[in-house]
Amino acid sequence: MNLKLFFIGLLFLANPNINIIDIIPDFIGLGIVWFSTSKISDLSSDIYTARRGIAKLFWTELAKLFSFIWLSLYSTDSGFFLVFTLIFTIIELILFIPAINSFMNGAMILSTKYDGIKSVSNLQKTCRATVIFITVRNILTLLPQLTYLYIEDGTGYVLEPYIGIVLILSAFIQLIAGIVWIIKLAGCYNVIKTDHVFLSNMKTDYEENILSDKPRFIKRSLKTGLTFLGAFVLLSFNIFFDGKPFIPRCFPAVSCLLMMFVLRKYTKSVLSVSVCAAIFGVSATVCELYGRYFASKYYYLGISKSVEAYSMFRNHIILAGINAAVMCVLVVLIFSMLTRIIGEHTGINRHNELESIIIKEQSYKKGLRKLCIVWTIFGIVCSVDAAVYAACLYLWQPYWIIDLALYIVWFAVTLSLIGKIKESIDRKYL
DSSP: OOOOHHHHHHHTTTOOOTTTSSSSSHHHHHHHHHHHHHTGGGGGGHHHHHHHHHHHHHHHHHHHHHHHHHHHHHHOOTTTHHHHHHHHHHHHHHHHHHHHHHHHHHHHHOOOOOOOTTHHHHHHHHHHHHHHHHHHHHHHGGGGGGSSEETTEEEEEEEEGGGGHHHHHHHHHHHHHEEEEEEHHHHHHHHHHTTTHHHHHHHHHEEEEEEEEIIHHHHHHHHHHHHHHHHHHHHOOOOOOEEEOOOOTHHHHHHHHHHHHHHHTTOOHHHHHHHHHHHHHHHHHHHHHHHHHHHHTTTOOOOGGGGHHHHHHHHHHHHHHHHHHHHHHHHHHHHHHHHHHHHHHHSSOOOOOHHHHHHHHHHHHHHHHHHHHHHHHHHHHHHHHHHHHHHHTOOOOOHHHHHHHHHHHHHHHHHHHHHHHHHHHHHTTO
16 A cells, blocks of 8 residues: 555655755655555545545645745845745645645545554644744744844844854754654554555555556556646746746746656557657757856847847747747647547546437537637647747746736636536546
8 A cells, every 4th residue: 555655755745945945845744645656545535635635735846946946046135034944834735734634534434444553543643743843944944034124224134143052952953853752653653564454445445446446557547647737837927037038948848748658548549649749848948047047148249239249149049949849749739639528538438328418428529629620729829929938048937918908808718618528527427
């Protein structure tokens, strides 16, 4: 049941945060925990809820990492780090505590169902210790930033000279708390792994009643793949600061590749879309790196005043055009894949349904295909728009508003399409 992997993932949370820098990023451990609980979540609705909470934490930690990188690059005011740390500390606690409580409730139900009173009793104590540890760690992470809370005119941050001492104290206490928590985790793991009756009963039930339920896994994979499709569109947004992208331009391609990995068993378009996504990732990376180099040399010097600047601008536009063309092809290939999914994995299984119901489902599928066409049109428009925005050097504010509006509409269409396809998938695999 991926028990060892689950505890390995938790170990990534035990490292102290130095100021707001997470030495070993929590999102790695949360990703492992998210993956390792996939089987056991099928046996308990509470653990399924906890797993969804862990997924939200995973994305929160990624957002925290990129926000910190952006803040470090574009802000020199230490006071902003106080606000940044406070916001993410609160969000983490809001997500962590309910997820741990849901997991603990699910463990109680499993202990009753599979004769694991001793193991789950120990696990409950560990869950309570985890709540305490996470709360203490987050408070101690925020503590050094409180030195930026008091400011005086002409003096600046009065308490800033003491931040070094507070940092050392915070990191030391976090380290001690982490070691104590790891010892608690190790004891819990040793108890559970020797409870053979409990583990055997869970494994038997999973193999007999869950593993044989093929529609469950088809539905889950399709929905996860569609979620990555939403991420592909969201990460394609053109968010630039001084001509430099806030989100690396290769991320949409990574999301697309993850989508195809999840859907590899349920669509025939895996190879073509994956190859195109990989090419798109390479072209986007080359375009970004060249654009950054160009921006650092000539953006504010006037392109018309230098032959080399004009030559670099031309190359910049050519690369952006190539990248836009590859993205257009990728959008068309995804459209082809979506139409296959709609044809094969949506609607209802025909048994003894009334003819009116069958006609209604056919009409619904037709509507989904039309929405796919709308999605594709906006995808192509946004792909071309990205090249036009590059020609504006990402600096012309009026076009930034046009660009943002187009992407918002495309994302809204994407959410509508994903929601309707998921709804139809549920009807197909009841």
